[in-house]
Amino acid sequence: MxxxxxxxxxxxxxxxxxxxxxxxxxxxxxxxTTGAASGWSLxxxxxxxxxxxLLLQLSSxxxxxxxxxxxxxxxxxxxxxxxxxxxxxxGDAPAAASELHVMRTPTTIAFARDGRELLRVSxxxxxxxxxxxxDSELTGAG
Amino acid sequence: MPLDPRGVRFAAAVxxxxxxxVLITGSGWLAxxxxxVFALPxxxxxxxxPYGALxxxxxxxxxxxxxxxxxxxxVRFSQTVGLVFTVVAAAGYLAGVPALGIVATAxxxxxxxxxxxxxxxxxxxxYGLVTRFRAAGRPA
Numbered sequence: 001m002x003x004x005x006x007x008x009x010x011x012x013x014x015x016x017x018x019x020x021x022x023x024x025x026x027x028x029x030x031x032x033t034t035g036a037a038s039g040w041s042l043x044x045x046x047x048x049x050x051x052x053x054l055l056l057q058l059s060s061x062x063x064x065x066x067x068x069x070x071x072x073x074x075x076x077x078x079x080x081x082x083x084x085x086x087x088x089x090x091g092d093a094p095a096a097a098s099e100l101h102v103m104r105t106p107t108t109i110a111f112a113r114d115g116r117e118l119l120r121v122s123x124x125x126x127x128x129x130x131x132x133x134x135d136s137e138l139t140g141a142g
Numbered sequence: 143m144p145l146d147p148r149g150v151r152f153a154a155a156v157x158x159x160x161x162x163x164v165l166i167t168g169s170g171w172l173a174x175x176x177x178x179v180f181a182l183p184x185x186x187x188x189x190x191x192p193y194g195a196l197x198x199x200x201x202x203x204x205x206x207x208x209x210x211x212x213x214x215x216x217v218r219f220s221q222t223v224g225l226v227f228t229v230v231a232a233a234g235y236l237a238g239v240p241a242l243g244i245v246a247t248a249x250x251x252x253x254x255x256x257x258x259x260x261x262x263x264x265x266x267x268x269y270g271l272v273t274r275f276r277a278a279g280r281p282a
Binding site for chain 1 (some may be wrong): 166167
């Protein structure tokens with residue numbers, strides 16, 4: 001029996017719980033952000049006349065939540081006019097990832113038609129929150 | 143071979159219990175046993191994971207097929223990270239440097255608990271970063 005060891009167990013579990021809860025709170029949450037880079041040019045995409053918002057998803061090849069995110073955003077873009085979804089692999093485009101300061105995948109960044117960064121989501125986005133946050137930009141009221 | 147994510151969580155939960163027992167008992171031999179458990183899938187592939195086999199035999203038949211699967215490569219990499227920490231821990235305890243054993247086991251326990259309780263795989267995140275930097279260093 002090690003008293004020190006037992007105390008370390010309790011301390012590690014407390015710290016891990018705090019870290020885990022913080023990660024969970026952040027994952028999928030819509031954060032309003034600004035940035036200098038334009039997603040359209042980084043993605044090598046020219047906006048179509050009807051495109052209002054680009055959802056640029058940064059993924060890596062072996063990443064289960066990236067696949068879930070891609071499926072969700074593809075569906076969303078198909079349903080919602082004006083919304084465009086482009087997925088890029090950070091392995092193929094490390095320059096884009098570093099220019100956008102993305103460390104984790106999947107990270108989804110929304111850009112307005114004029115290239116302004118609107119928001120970011122790390123992890124699988126919460127669908128309703130994302131649509132709500134983009135609503136004014138998509139309807140042209142913003 | 144794609145993995146059942148529930149099996150990965152199950153294995154992490156068993157690992158969490160074992161590592162907590164290592165810290166409470168201060169047993170270098172138990173740390174070494176856990177190191178062997180990490181070494182098998184790290185060296186031979188995830189099919190060889192003892193806790194994964196336990197999941198397939200005892201737990202999965204009660205659960206049914208998984209809704210989605212997970213890539214094996216990052217999980218296998220995380221087993222290697224666990225192996226390094228538990229080897230250091232076993233060496234510390236068995237060589238009479240318990241402080242080293244405690245610190246190394248504490249880090250392994252942190253990672254195992256984050257995976258078991260929150261589904262967050264620290265080793266997999268590191269794997270993602272490593273593959274990215276490797277890709278960035280590759281001439282275009």
